[in-house]
Amino acid sequence: MANGGAAPTPTPQFPTHNAPRVWLLTSGDSPVGVSIARQVLDHGDYVVSGIIQAEFENESLRSQEFKNFLSEVVRMEGWKDRLKIVPLDIRLVGQCQAAIAEAVHTFKKIDILFCCTSEAVIGTVEELSANQRTLTMVRDQFEKNFFGPMNIIRAVIPHMRSLMNGHIIVLTGISGHLGTPGLSMYCASGWAIEGFCDSVAYEIAPFNIKLTIVQASVEIGILTNKITSAPTMKAYTREYGHTAPVFRGILDGLLNRLPGIRAEYPPPPEKDIQSPSSESERQSGPYLLSRNDIASFYPPLSHAHTEKLIAETVHALTAIGGHENPPARHIVGVEGVASVKEKLKIVSEELEEFVDTSASADILKQHVIAGRASSIMDVDTKDFDGDVFDMSTTFRR
Incomplete structure (x- = not known):
């Protein structure tokens, strides 16, 4: 897993600027959103955090982490006055427009829009086309990962154009370069939003609006957001001779190593699992993604584990956000850079x-x-x- 070693957490570095900047975060309660907000507030900037009200009110681990952050905001001098919470589901055009208007009304401007809303739908193409429920999952994937970011970007452009200034940052992943078996719809939605952003960047450049795509490791996109898995088909399991490393099995093995995973998600009966076949393998973990039903959940990472996982990405974001001459695309981590270089070498x-x-x-x-x-x-x-x-x-x- 990325950032899993003992390397020290990098110190955030911000581009120099003459006045505090205003950030709008599309998923303020996500681990990346919370960490960015903390660093930005500590730096003296302003933050507008968008959240989905229903998820804030539930008792999930994600909701509790955000509430802990809000308690921290109250304790820190000056933070409370520079933070605004707004309801924001970027799938809804009206909420996007309202969030922009509220941010401008409160802090007079938006300098940086950070799109960090994502969800991962897991399943092969055949598994996701099995019935109407799984076909709906495909549509939901694009609503969250493509149409949602498109909605908020379209909503903020008129404001930034009026200021003749602004920076849009879209957090994607190296799956925007590399296709992955079992993540076809996740990759497709990522490629779609990146193609959209590449085109929009040319359109808004004359208005001094910059756009940066930040490609984080696949762990960031998957383990810090909601995962929804389609029911498995026997043809795509190892016991039936399928040899491709379908992402479902890789992620199941990763989730099973998380502390406390078995207590929160007990293993299902053996008849409800397509893979693995042996009882000893089944007892090693709950295999949340290998059931005969749709599974949807947030990976239960601890706070310490999450902070270590996202540290490198947050460091890159703070260094890029609001930069006078930011990169059009930035790949986080040497492993991601090496993977993309290898793909480009093969294409060449x-x-x-x-x-x-x-x-x-x-x-x-x-x-x-x-x-x-x-x-x-x-x-x-x-x-x-x-x-x-x-x-x-x-x-x-």
């Missing part, structure tokens, strides 16, 4: 291997038409109004 090698295939497709090659040599792009075409349009001026290199 394949391009070289098949370069002749691409070079042979030349649409400007001379053809013999009606007994004379002519380029197929030298044909004058009349539109419906009778005006002449010369295609050669458009397509000729």
Whole structure:
């Protein structure tokens, strides 16, 4: 697991600026959101934390961690006056617009929008297309990871454009570069929002609005957010000969090593598990993701474990947020950088291997038409109004 060693927690470093900045966090109660808010408030900046009211009011571990943070805010001098909590479910356009308006009304501006809302839907394509319930999970995945961030980004652009200043940061993962078996819909939603952001970055650049994609390790995206798993199919288990390392099994093994996991989530009856097959393996953990029903939960990480896990990502975010010349994309951690470099190396090698295939497709090659040599792009075409349009001026290199 990333950051699992004994390396010291990096000290946050912020870009220099002349006045305190205002941050809007889309998931203020997420582990990354809480940690960023703590660092930002300690630095002297302002924070608007968006939360889903229903999740704040329940008694989950995630809710309790956020309430502990609020207690800390009350104790720290000056923090309370620089923190605003707003209801925000980014899947709802109206709540996005209301959160922007509330932030501007309270602190007069928004300098940095930090999109850190995410959810992981786990299952193979076939498992997720098994019935209407699992197909709904696919739609929910895109509502949370793609349409939600798109909603809040669209809502904040007019305000930042009016200021001719702003920085949008979108937290994704290296799954935006690397496909992962068993995480097809999670990867697809990540690739979708990154493609959206890459395009929007060009549109907003003339207004001095920056956009940065921060790709954290897969553990950040999965272990610090809600996990929803589709029922398993026997064809995709090891006992039935499936050899690909489906992410479900990897994550189950990881969850089973968490302290106290068996007490909070007891193992189900053996008949309710598709894998593993042996009783000794079954007793090693609850195997939350290998049941014959939909499982949805937040991984029960301890506070200390979570802080160590996200420290590297939070350090990167504080160094990038509000920077005068931030990167368009930043990959957190040497392992992630190495993985992406390896993927790009493979793509480059394949391009070289098949370069002749691409070079042979030349649409400007001379053809013999009606007994004379002519380029197929030298044909004058009349539109419906009778005006002449010369295609050669458009397509000729």
